[in-house]
Amino acid sequence: MDILAPFLVGAWILTFCPRGSATSMGHPLPAPLQENPLFSPPAGSNLPAVGEEGTSPPTHLRMPHNYAEDDYYYDIEEDLLTPEPPTPGVPQPLPPRCDYNHCQHLQVPCAELSRAEGCLCPGISGPDVAPEAPRLQIIHTTEAGASVRWCAPSSTVLEYRLDYRPVDGTFISGPAMNSTSRLAVVSGLSPGQEYLFCVVASNWAGSSPTDDGVGEHGPCRLARTPARQMPYVYVAAGLASVLGLLVVSVLAWHFWYRKKKHLRRGSLDNILDGESGLEGTANASFRTEEQL
Template sequence: MPPGSPCLLWLLVVTYSVVPAAQPLAAGDLEEEQDETPLPAVPCDYDRCRHLQVPCRELQKASPTACLCPGLSSASQPPNPPRLGEVRVEAEVGRAVVHWCAPYSPVHQYWLLLWEGGGAPQKGSPLNSTVRRAELNGLKPGGAYIVCVVAANAAGESSVPRAGVEGLDGAGGPTFGPCGRLSVPPRPLTLLHAAVGVGSALALISGAALVWHFCLRDRWGCPHRGRASQAGL
């Protein structure tokens, strides 16, 4: 076939029309592809021990980016027990500040139980699910108590070791669990009064002993002096 034949020219035209020309990739197209890439989810800013902590589901809805919440038990079951945290005692005013951490369960409210001795516990007022701190007032100086945190939802309330509260070890209670012991130290003024009372009692006893001694000597004489006189003769 001659080089300039119409058939060869027609074949070249068809080839260039079928194969599309390569288009350069613009910078805007690259940015669009990068924007469409989903970002990895990160944990939500949720701390189950933080006081007045907003529920994680609400944080998840309000977050501009996807975030993850910790797994929770079923809402059809009573919540797991909370974990008791720091208990700060203020002996001067007879008060204790109790901290705790939320369980990994749906919670509607909390309350505190306080034991003094072997009697029935005192139940505190209900607290909403964002609360992680509460005060105990009216504690007696020198008193020993047991405090427990209870969580509740529509299915029931968390368990409390009622039968075993007397077996809690240590003044601060267990490291993990809903209950712990707290001891209120006596007031310094009470210690001063006790010291003055003991000193006064010792002074009275000493004075009574001296009076009794002199009364006996005046009545019966001093045997040691009599023996010394006889020895001199």
């Protein structure tokens, strides 16, 4: 009984062990993988060759001694994947807009900016269409002149011209200016007179229209020159002269009055009349003693 006890314990332990796989139970091993004709490793790659005789690791790969499993790896997808070509039909970003100011004096034409910087210009009408009206921006007037600023229209312009006239007179045309001009100066105006100023743009197709100057953003505007005034130098000189003459007159009168008052004090008449002066009280018996 003591001899059978160890065998019974071992049989009882084996009942709790998991069952073996098909291979461990004596079944034959599966057949090796056959070579796939549709897949062959690329030339020069490190993939192992697959054939009827099984697999064999490449002879040019050698693992160093005492290597760590995380330090070395082989990525099969790195050799198989290729970069995808760009998707056709995707719109490319547009060039930036040109730094073009319609109201800047001596502004470089936008066509030259576009050729130099590869930027985009604002849309304008062609040379076969008459220009639109410029926008008169500001007017500064003096007694005999004025300076006018304007903004260019969205049109092809060859030259500008400033026309002006008195309200009850006829237009006077100024000289022609090139397409980069945004400023004009007029001289020979009359002081205290209201004028109508108009900026006209022109090309081979014609000239821009004008108006009566009532609108704020049109090509024309009414402005009045200031009245003639006396120069400030003359006004200042006249005031200084009057003030100086007044001061001299007051000082002269003051000294004259003091001198006259000083002569009356201490005289023989003051003593005889008994008037008090700076020297004391007059002696009433002075004339009597003098006669004795």
